[in-house]
Amino acid sequence: MTLERATIATRSSEEQASSSTSEQSSTARFVCDYCGQCCTGRPGGSGLLLWTRGNEVRYDEPPLCQECANRITVGALLRWSWEQDGES
Ligand SMILES: [Zn+2]
Numbered sequence: 001m002t003l004e005r006a007t008i009a010t011r012s013s014e015e016q017a018s019s020s021t022s023e024q025s026s027t028a029r030f031v032c033d034y035c036g037q038c039c040t041g042r043p044g045g046s047g048l049l050l051w052t053r054g055n056e057v058r059y060d061e062p063p064l065c066q067e068c069a070n071r072i073t074v075g076a077l078l079r080w081s082w083e084q085d086g087e088s
Pocket residue numbers: 032033034035036037064065066067068069
């Protein structure tokens with residue numbers, strides 16, 4: 001079980017590295033995963049999604065435009081501070 005998990009993690013990180021380099025050289029267009037706008041240039045940021053389906057673990061990094069990247073980052077920080085305030 002431990003060996004299986006290690007193999008999956010190595011394979012997925014290799015796929016990410018190869019796909020990101022090919023995307024950069026071929027096209028500079030992307031659709032924001034949050035607002036759905038078609039943008040040109042490089043994504044302002046990307047969210048990291050972790051999927052678990054049974055024993056399979058998958059990583060996804062949807063591209064975000066600069067506006068949405070900022071909004072999500074600020075939202076996450078605000079929610080984190082709210083949770084911190086609520087606990088103390
Ligand atoms: Zn957006």
